[in-house]
Amino acid sequence: MGGSNLRALVLAAVAAAAAGASPAGGQCRLCTAPTTTMSRATGDDAIQLEIETSLNFDRLVLSGTGQGTAVIRPDGSNAAEGALASISPRAMVGTAVVHGVPGRTVRVELPHRVDLYSIGGGRITLDDIVSDLPSLPQLDSAGNLTFRFGGRVRVTGDADGDYRGDMPVTVEYQ
Amino acid sequence: MKKLLISAGALAALALSTPAFAANTASANATVNIVSPLSLTKTADLNFGTVVGPFAGQVVHVDGTGARDCAGLTCSGTFGAAAFTVTGTPDQNVVLTIPDSVTLSGSVSGTLDVDMSTDKPVDPTLDGTGNASFAIGGKLTIPAGTVDGVYSNTFDVTANYL
Numbered sequence: 001m002g003g004s005n006l007r008a009l010v011l012a013a014v015a016a017a018a019a020g021a022s023p024a025g026g027q028c029r030l031c032t033a034p035t036t037t038m039s040r041a042t043g044d045d046a047i048q049l050e051i052e053t054s055l056n057f058d059r060l061v062l063s064g065t066g067q068g069t070a071v072i073r074p075d076g077s078n079a080a081e082g083a084l085a086s087i088s089p090r091a092m093v094g095t096a097v098v099h100g101v102p103g104r105t106v107r108v109e110l111p112h113r114v115d116l117y118s119i120g121g122g123r124i125t126l127d128d129i130v131s132d133l134p135s136l137p138q139l140d141s142a143g144n145l146t147f148r149f150g151g152r153v154r155v156t157g158d159a160d161g162d163y164r165g166d167m168p169v170t171v172e173y174q
Numbered sequence: 175m176k177k178l179l180i181s182a183g184a185l186a187a188l189a190l191s192t193p194a195f196a197a198n199t200a201s202a203n204a205t206v207n208i209v210s211p212l213s214l215t216k217t218a219d220l221n222f223g224t225v226v227g228p229f230a231g232q233v234v235h236v237d238g239t240g241a242r243d244c245a246g247l248t249c250s251g252t253f254g255a256a257a258f259t260v261t262g263t264p265d266q267n268v269v270l271t272i273p274d275s276v277t278l279s280g281s282v283s284g285t286l287d288v289d290m291s292t293d294k295p296v297d298p299t300l301d302g303t304g305n306a307s308f309a310i311g312g313k314l315t316i317p318a319g320t321v322d323g324v325y326s327n328t329f330d331v332t333a334n335y336l
Contacts, residue, residue: 045196049199054202054205055203055204056206057205059206063211096202116205166201167202167203168199173196
């Protein structure tokens with residue numbers, strides 16, 4: 001009798017745990033246009049990501065017909081070479097802020113490369129996307145972590161156009 | 175029995191405390207505008223033509239449309255505004271840098287001032303083919319005692335993407 005009561009109690013506890021666990025928030029990482037999924041939890045353990053500035057190379061002037069590259073580094077420095085002249089002083093590094101539980105370590109996932117497209121159908125590659133995050137990013141005492149990110153564009157001599165693309169950034173607690 | 179009850183309760187509490195939303199995704203934009211180098215070509219000089227005195231500080235005006243006002247003096251010959259063509263990537267805005275004035279040097283002696291500050295064009299936008307044209311006029315002041323001759327000089331015009 002005692003044994004069967006014990007088994008019933010353990011089974012009830014497991015059932016309660018299963019009923020209480022809420023489903024994870026849906027994230028469409030494979031979508032072409034990932035959307036921001038704001039946490040539905042109102043508790044202090046929710047993690048949020050805010051993009052403050054997008055990565056903007058502003059204007060690049062082609063100086064030749066060959067291939068050229070332009071890079072914006074996370075520290076804000078930049079360089080251009082090949083068929084591209086110098087980068088405009090209005091070029092901007094990307095910045096983002098993570099909000100969550102103070103002191104928690106987080107993992108930030110950036111794509112290594114994305115394609116940028118123009119209205120005219122042109123396509124160029126933004127690759128070598130890197131950030132200034134340390135190897136073990138951690139939220140500060142206020143629960144915030146700010147980081148910057150940059151990348152490199154590669155173009156050929158006939159690539160005139162206004163190019164845009166989306167970079168999905170994901171953060172989660174370690 | 176008591177020990178087992180406590181363990182079961184702890185198991186339930188542990189299972190229920192897992193955060194429901196421990197990840198978040200946002201999308202950052204990446205943008206770049208790639209343009210061809212600008213090319214600027216002069217297609218006509220600013221020309222006031224031939225002006226006959228007597229001079230007493232009259233101002234001969236050639237405006238941006240190329241029209242000439244001789245201020246009562248006798249004018250003849252070919253005249254017109256300076257004209258330029260700028261070429262680059264279509265639909266881009268361009269900023270022009272044009273001096274406010276230029277001093278002409280006489281072929282014999284003396285100088286004459288041309289004020290261009292009120293005859294500058296608005297900054298152009300390249301059209302769908304990547305071209306734009308603009309003109310520059312000026313006001314030539316001819317003081318008394320101006321020596322006969324051909325007065326001329328050059329001035330620089332610069333075009334940059336906005």
